[in-house]
Amino acid sequence: MKKLFKLFLWIAGILTGLVVLFIIAAKLFLPVDKIRTMAIEEASAALDREVTIADLDLSFWGGLGVKLVDVTIAGPVGTEHPDLLSAENIDVKLQLLPLISGDYRIDRLIINNPVIIARRAADGNSNFDFPSLDEKVPESAKDAPDEARAVAAVVTFDKLEVTDGYLDYSDEESGTEILVGGLDLETSLELIRENVYQSSGEISIDTLLIIAGDTIPAFSFSLEYRADYDMARSEFLFHESDLGINGLHFDLKGTAGHAAGEQTARFSIYSREIKLADLFELMSPDQLKLLDDYETDGLFSLDLELGYDERKDPSLSYSGSAVVTDIRMTREDIAGRLEIKRALLDFKENNLRMNVEQGSFNGRPLTGMLTVNDFEDPKVNGELAGKLNLAFITPFLPAEDNHRLTGELEFDSKFDGPLSDPAGLRFAGEIKISDGTYQSNLLPEPINQFSLDIFINNSLANVRSLVLNMPGGELSFNGRINNLIPYLMADSADASDVMPAMDGSLKGSLNLGMLSQFLNADDGATLSGRIEIELDLTGSADNMANFKPYGTVAISNAAYNDNTMPEQIRNLNARFDITPDTVKIEKFAVELESSDVSLTGKLTDPFPYLLPLDVVDQAKVKKPYLNFELSSRRLNLDKLFPEAVPGSGENRASVPVDSVTPFILPDIDGRGKFHLDSLVYSKVDFTDINGRVMIKDRKIVCNDVTGKVYTGDISGHTTIDLSDFENPVYQGEFQARQIESNDFVSRFSGFGGFLYGKIDLDGSYNAEGWEPEEFINSLIMNSRLNMKQGKLKTSGAVFELINSLASRLGESFSQEQTIKNAATNLYVKEGKVGIDKLKTRLGDLGDLELDGFYGILDGGLSYHGTILLSQERSKKLLGGLGSFFGSGNTGR
Secondary structure (H helix, E strand, C coil), X not given: CHHHHHHHHHHHHHHHHHHHHHHHHHHHHCCHHHHHHHHHHHHHHHHCCCEEEEEEEEECCCCCEEEEEEEEECCCCCCCCCXXXXXXXXXEEEXXXXXXXXCCCEEEEEEXXXXXXXXXXXXXXXXXXXXXXXXXXXXXXXCCCHHHHHHHHHCCCCEEEEEEEEEEEEXXXXXXXXXXXEEEEEEEEEEEECCEEEEEEEEEEEEEEEEECEEEEEEEEEEEEEEEEECCCCEEEEEEEEEEECCEEEEEEEEEECHHHCCEEEEEEEECCEEHHHHHHHCCHHHHHCCCCEEEEEEEEEEEEEEXXXXXXXXEEEEEEEEEEEEEEEECCEEEEEEEEEEEEEEECCEEEEEEEEEEECCEEEEEEEEEECCCCCEEEEEEEEEEEHHHCHHHCCHHHCCEEEEEEEEEEEEEEECCCHHHCEEEEEEEEEEEEEECCCCCCCEEEEEEEEEEECCEEEEEEXXXXXXXXXXXXXXXXXXXXXXXXXXXXXXXXXCCEEEEEEXXXXXXXXXXXXXXXXXXXXXXXXXXXXXXXXEECCEEEEEEEEEEEEEEEEEEECCCCCCCEEEEEEEEEEECCEEEEEEEEEEECCCXXXXXXXXECCCCCCCCCCCCCHHHCCCCEEEEEEEECCEEHHHHCHHHCCCCCCCHHHCCCCCCCCCCCCCCEEEEEEEEEEEEECCEEEEEEEEEEEEECCEEEEEEEEEEECCEEEEEEEEEECCCCCCCEEEEEEEEEEEEHHHHHHHHHCCCCCXXXXXXXEEEEEEECCCHHHHHHHCEEEEEEEEEEEEEECCHHHHHHXXXXXXXXXXXXXXXXXXXXXXXXXXEECCEEEEEEEEXXXXXXXXXXXXXXXXXXXXXXXXXXXXXXXXXXXXXXXHHHHHHHCCCCCCC
16 A cells, blocks of 8 residues: 555656646747737737737646737727727637647637727727638638628637626617626637537626616626537527526527528527516516515416517517416505416417416405507407405505505406507496495595495496495495596597586485585684485586486585684575476575575576586576575674675774675576565664565666665665676665654764754665775765754754854753754765755754765765844844944845
8 A cells, every 4th residue: 555655656746747847848948929929910910900918928727828918909090999808818728739840729718807898889880890800711601691700710729718807888870888797708619510610618797787778777697508500501500508697597599590691590498487586686676666565476487489580571570478377466555465376478479368367366366368469559358357455456546645445346347459549449347346445635534435336338337336435424326427438538639529428316415524624724714514415417518508417405504614704604504406407496594693694596597507617608508597585684794794885884904804705696697586674784774674686697686675774764776787797886776764864864974963853865876896995985876855844953062152142132042953844965975975055944043054074984074054043033133233234124
């Protein structure tokens, strides 16, 4: 044993010595500088490019060779292209036997850390075209394609290795960019028979990034292959090879050729079962983000045939199948799991077929079939049926409106037609939902429970039952809606051609308070009460003149509060019986803090004139007509409309902004009568007011108005013209009989407390405008005031003056004097209430004449008067002064 061990040591020592001697001999006899110079000259001449080699050394590891250090190949002469290649070193391994005879033959070429910058300009020129290589092509390859000629020209070695290479390729003409990092290549090439080369080896790329329009996500790539190239037939033959993408492996085999100057190819790609999670690694980050909230498991396999023939149109052909098995998908916020035991996809040019077998969601069955033809203008045909929890749909709804949807969905549908023309897509199916819930910021209240049973197709939505339950009540609908789906799918230009039509029943009982969230919270607006709806609806949106509703709408115990309103609506109750041509107002009663109003009547031809729809042309449909009776126990206009009541006494600074409700009278005609037990207007209490109203073309005419005020009777008529709503016009006539003069004078002249008795008043007026100042300044009133008998009370300076005069007559003057047959013209003009030459008999003292006015807005007073003593009193007063006036004077 010891001798054998020593023998091995001797042999090892001898071999080591031989290797050392070989290295010494190689360094002594190989002309290194000559080889470096020859390599630069040969390479530069062959490529017609500048080639630089910084240093050259011998290498022995892996075989005898020459290592070229810091090698660069420049771009084409006279261009601005960067260097095509730079490498840390190129190790050229030489064949030993030819070397002994002085013949340098390359056995293996190793390129370490190459950096290749390849550029193709928009004009087609590039820095990687080598016209000079064509001269080195063997005769047998002269007619071969470019890639084959390049192989035949440059390959004079058996093996090629590249380690840690980098490629930056950019093509301005096609807008394509390719970046390759971590390129490792180990390949061999040999001539296996005449004109037939065989190549085999491995290629691996750490990072491959392709940018062509949209950026394809970066991925890793590997290929272990064996391929033959027949130069005579211009054909590649790929034996079964292993293709790897991001660690996923596919079997690849096929052929590619250049027969008759035309490119052809056919490849088969087959994958073993791949985990879906691994397959997702091929997706972009944006695509993967869509799956962040999902846990997905399953297997995928592919069997694909690819063909290319430049002579055909289209040149690319393919067919194959894919099988997805054992799919399981869950999401944390969705109760349930989607499972598909098996899904089969068959595809070829312009055709895809998919069949879902043994599918389920949360244990509920799910099946489907889909066929797609003509991918440029896809036409689909399919069936889909199953059961689903609607919570699965929630993540796909718009997030900004906070949608939440649950419920049991059962569906069975069929569809057929082109995707490019949704209106032409034929579909039909049934949908049933039970135990549904839905909430959204778009709704006034969440729907605590809903159910739906509907059949739909292209032209019909037959709602067998729809029931919604909310905290504030219940709403239900059943009926048919034609053209609903086409209308929703049509663009705005075509929507008018497919207007929906309805024939159904709507019932509900809802709390009006649910609408409070849509009111202006800054104004403290609140709404309460209840609305009951029971309507049958028939009609089409394209012919609203034939819209036909039947049924009732009732409002009970409604209340509305708003800080901008002068008074709040404490209680409102109403009931409307509705038919296509009439709305019967069975009841409309509203109670405010100081007032109440009750209205009954009929509104004929309300539809479609009053519908708030753009499709209704009011000029072409009949105008509604209202017959009504209005009554009120108390109507206080001073409280309801303080800004619009001249002299109401309200402090305008304390009145809420826009306290006059912005009510615009609907453009309807009508007639009616009214009775008001009590009416407060401009701080005057009217009672037992009756009258008739005519409404025509926005003119309101009140006729036969009668009532009581200041213990007397009033009557008259008035017209309010709202045809120019920004500038209303008022005009009318009035009569008053036996009203208390002091009350009237005190209220409208500011000169009360002196005139008592019953007066009669006849006159007319006209005015215009909404605002008080505008109204008062435009008001013109002319009237005649008469008093048969009354009394006058004097006080203050007036009483002192008259009493002094009476004392000089040797009489006393009573503060209260009887007056008879008083008369004057009473007028309103330029904001002033005035009397013109009020004349009356002042007891036995004489005749009184009075003129003056009262400013309505500023409260100013300006009155003056004269007392013409009787003849007897005049003589007595003048006494001994008579001779001064003449002996014949009998004047007063």
